[in-house]
Amino acid sequence: MIKTISIFFITICTYGQNDVKYINSQENINSGYPFSEAVVVDNVVYLSGKVGRLPSGELIKGGIEAETIQALKNIESVLEKVDLTKDDIFKCTCMLVDIKDWPKMSKAYKSFFERENLPARSAFAGSGLALGAKVEIECLAKVK
Numbered sequence: 001m002i003k004t005i006s007i008f009f010i011t012i013c014t015y016g017q018n019d020v021k022y023i024n025s026q027e028n029i030n031s032g033y034p035f036s037e038a039v040v041v042d043n044v045v046y047l048s049g050k051v052g053r054l055p056s057g058e059l060i061k062g063g064i065e066a067e068t069i070q071a072l073k074n075i076e077s078v079l080e081k082v083d084l085t086k087d088d089i090f091k092c093t094c095m096l097v098d099i100k101d102w103p104k105m106s107k108a109y110k111s112f113f114e115r116e117n118l119p120a121r122s123a124f125a126g127s128g129l130a131l132g133a134k135v136e137i138e139c140l141a142k143v144k
Contacts, residue, residue, distance in 0.1 A: 023081055037078045043143040045082060049095065050074040051133035064101040064134045068094075068108040071137045084141055086113060091120045091140040098134070099125035105135055 023038035023045075038047045052060045052067030053074065060070040076086050096105060102123060110118065119139070129136050 023078065025078075025081070038082070040082065040143060045079070045084065045088075045141040045143060047075055047078055047139045047141065049093075049136040049138040050078075051129065051131055051136050053131065053133075059131060059133060064096075064104045065108040067134050068105045068137070069112055071133075071135060072109070072112045075137060075139055079141060082143070084144065087115065088141040088144065089113075089119045089139045090142055092122075093138050094121065094123040095129060095136045095138075096123060096125045096134065097127075097129055101134060109137075 019041060021040040022036045023040065024036050028037050035048050038045050040046075050071045051074075052070035054060050054070065060066045072086070075089075079085060079088065092109075094105060094109065096102060102125075105123070109121075113119070
């Protein structure tokens with residue numbers, strides 16, 4: 001039984017390595033972040049969480065609404081690298097520092113998508129986010 005399990009595990013690892021495409025900008029590589037900006041597997045793009053950082057690297061000012069829109073714009077810029085748009089997003093996870101920001105974040109989030117059929121979404125609050133952000137958003141998108 002142990003041999004069977006070992007062979008099965010090796011097959012899964014080999015299969016996964018052949019079908020994974022890693023998406024990274026030079027900026028992400030140079031920053032030394034311990035993750036890829038996105039990974040494509042079986043026609044699904046798994047986007048790493050983005051915060052409301054400006055191209056300069058600093059967090060956008062203006063509160064939760066501004067950070068939400070900027071985080072989504074940052075996601076959109078990664079999608080453009082694989083010829084996709086925000087319309088290809090089908091699931092998002094929003095992580096907040098303070099759940100009291102949920103209504104304002106949701107309003108900004110909804111305004112960004114400008115479509116009737118919004119992506120499925122989860123949102124939760126934790127005790128803190130990277131870089132002092134108020135919100136971090138990760139998404140899944142379909143490859144055309």
